Amino acid sequence: MWTRLRAAISRVAFAWSRRRLDDEAAREIDDHIDLLTARYVRQGMSHEDARSAARRQFGNVTIVREEIHEANGIGLLEHAARDLQYGFRQLRGSPGFTLVVAATLGLGIGGTTAVFSVVEAVLLKPLPYEEPGELVRFYQQTPGRPDTQGVLAGTHFTFLREHATAFDDVAAAANYSETGVDLATADGRVERLRVLRVSSGYFSTLQADPAPGRGFDRDDETGARRVVLSDRVWRAFYGADASVVGTTIVLSGEHYEVAGIAPRGF
């Protein structure tokens, strides 16, 4: 283990000066054969015979040089680099094929990424509320039709609120009637805003209490016209001025009292 590791480190180090080492090895081999030849010549052989005898005794020069070259390198990496180079050359040689492959890969990866982004946002990422795992939503089911998810009638909501003691809080949102209203700004412009009609306890149920100001309480359910502004609207139209809380604004020609400002991002 240690032996191999040491050899590997050494090979990396030797790989830096590989060309020089290869040249040195080549010279060593040449000298070796020359010395052997000289020895056989001294023993009375002709130069030619001596040379071939020396070569025989040395063995295959090419293989020895190749082995030295391989041993002074990081074989696997180098092979990978060479394969990569070869691959690029091949791809450049057939641009049509390359284009198709690249497009296929691009579409495949892009599509998968897009789908995953949706899945992530819809299924995997927790809801942006405190303790999203404890939030439940009630639906009304048509008897014998387990696939239906109807909205609850108002009376059902008040019944749930009175009797569903397992929950900290129960609130209703008129989801199906999410509509727009026109906000008349101070400088005379009119902006279209989205509104959601909610019951009292909406903000406390989601643990997103407005600040400054407050959410809605039961007293507001007597027909009081009160709104909670989103943080974005508050900043865009009222310059994040806390004194807007308690004042009256005009939405679609009707007067509403600003009860509070929802937390940022809500």
Place this chain on the structure above:
Amino acid sequence: MGPQHGYGIARRIEQVSGDLLKLNEGTVYTALLRLQHQRWISTSWGTSENNRRAKFYAITAAGRHQLAREVDSWDRLAGVITRLRTAGGS
């Protein structure tokens, strides 16, 4: 016998082993390289008998240590073989 170049090592092997061990002398160089990678030998430049610059190989302290271990292990193995041969008779 001090630092030797590859040719000298090949001659020494030839001389010591008699004609019993005939090796392709090229393998000396690949073996020397493997020993270098283990830092068991070091190299330096010197002049060979035909007055050329040549690489000389010398054993290092780590190399001596390793050699002692290898010799030890070989002797033990050879001893066991000998004992087995003697016990088995011939």
